[in-house]
Amino acid sequence: MKKRVLHIVGGLDVGGIEKWISNLLKVKEFHENEHYILSMHPTMDAIVPELSLAEEKILFVGKNNVLSRLSKLTEIIKDIKPDVVHSHSSYSSGLYLLVSHLLGVKKCIAHSHSDRRTVDKNATLVKRVYISVMKYILSKNFVTKLAVSNDSGKSLFKKNYEVMYCGVPILDKTIINSYVELDKAKQKGKKLVFHIGRDTPAKNFKFIYDLVDSFTSNKNIQFVFVGGGLDSVKNEFQLRGIRNINFIGQVPDPMSIMHSYGDLFILPSKWEGLPLSVVEAQLAGLPCLLSDKITSEVNIGNVSYLELNVELWKSSILEKVQTHKVVTIDSRKFSLINNIDELNNMYGD
Incomplete structure (x- = not known):
């Protein structure tokens, strides 16, 4: 019944x-x-x-x-x-x-x-x-x-x-994604670092501003932000004169987009419950760099944790986008x- x-x-x-x-x-x-x-x-x-x-x-x-x-x-x-x-x-x-x-x-x-x-x-x-x-x-x-x-x-x-x-849903590898700015970036050999989330205190955008700012002289790294309600984030980047960024807004299937374009996923949050974006990123084939405030339960094989220090994160990002390790992913849970x-x-x- x-x-x-x-x-x-x-x-x-x-x-x-x-x-x-x-x-x-x-x-x-x-x-x-x-x-x-x-x-x-x-x-x-x-x-x-x-x-x-x-x-x-x-x-x-x-x-x-x-x-x-x-x-x-x-x-x-x-x-x-x-x-x-x-x-x-x-x-x-x-x-x-x-x-x-x-x-x-x-x-x-x-x-x-x-x-x-x-x-x-x-x-x-x-x-x-x-x-x-x-x-x-x-x-x-x-x-x-x-x-x-x-x-x-x-x-x-x-x-x-x-x-x-x-x-989380099963990754559909048959989906063909076409984002002009991301296509251009990949054609130029750039490494794309993804973040998913709204502008909330938990997502720690103050840290993200400083982190992205530290890459302004590096022309090979581009940050891609997925999610709606990020106008204030865009404005802050503009005020800082930061250009190595893309905003693709709210999308129905971020996992397939990360699979098509992504090299790394980051989530330097102050707190989370169980961020499914991290699971989706791993299923899409991306290594993930997370703050040490996030539970290890979200790690299904391709997660690294760091304390919230901009220089540590910058070094780790540069290392991870150049390294392609084969890892075993177990998403059964x-x-x-x-x-x-x-x-x-x-x-x-």
């Missing part, structure tokens, strides 16, 4: 959580249950065209405030009567799942997608109180606790959580089909 599942997300821009849900919805077996999505941001909707879901099942709050979110959640629960509420919204999952539980939802799932322990050390007193209250609610037995990595589980739950690594089997079992319990 089909279960009605309501997914709660912070927004529907193109980020790791949204992309993973989009990939799940593309697989027929995931539709053994009936899915709805509620975005807790009224206007973030960039990924909506990619969602294999009827328009009436993609829902948005009216205003960007707590009262509007709780009102809309209450309205939807009373309307569609979900069997499961699956919240992907970090600490606020505590509030949303408490309301869902009080309204009679039988299965409440909190899904931790990020390790925020480092940044939360600097939180204000009010924020720390909020975090403590949310964690207390999420510790209760009515909440099923799910995490994308051990670190993200420790961050939100501390204990009694299950780890499920988010799956990042299977979308396994995710769907686990989730369908969880929803049906």
Whole structure:
């Protein structure tokens, strides 16, 4: 018997959580249950065209405030009567799942997608109180606790959580990509260093500015940025007079583009949960250079870790783009089909 599942997300821009849900919805077996999505941001909707879901099942709050979110959640629960509420919204999952539980939802799932322990050390007193209250609610037995990595589980739950690594699609090597600027760069023999991500504090663009700036005299290295909402990043590079860059925007299949053009993938983040872009880059054949703040669980055979020091990163990038090591990649734990089997079992319990 089909279960009605309501997914709660912070927004529907193109980020790791949204992309993973989009990939799940593309697989027929995931539709053994009936899915709805509620975005807790009224206007973030960039990924909506990619969602294999009827328009009436993609829902948005009216205003960007707590009262509007709780009102809309209450309205939807009373309307569609979900069997499961699956919240992907970090600490606020505590509030949303408490309301869902009080309204009679039988299965409440909190899904931790990020390790925020480092940044939360600097939180204000009010924020720390909020975090403590949310964690207390999420510790209760009515909440099923799910995490994308051990670190993200420790961050939100501390204990009694299950780890499920988010799956990625299989690389389609038949796709032919054509990006004029990237084609020109490759024809000139340039090495292309990829980064994927939005302009958020976690992605550490201040470090990236300094890193890219250190390569301005090197004509053989070009940095390629994938993702939407990077206008402020473009402006900062322009102010610094940096030209060894390309922005290709939001793309439906970054893995195939990296396979076609990439020589290296970098992610100098301050914190992450389980960045699927790193898995995709490895599957695309790229070595990956990550900050030592990122979990080793994302390493399926071709990852190196460094502390956040520009000179160390510059030296490592120069070495890696010239070295082509043959490595063994084991992506079995990042299977979308396994995710769907686990989730369908969880929803049906």
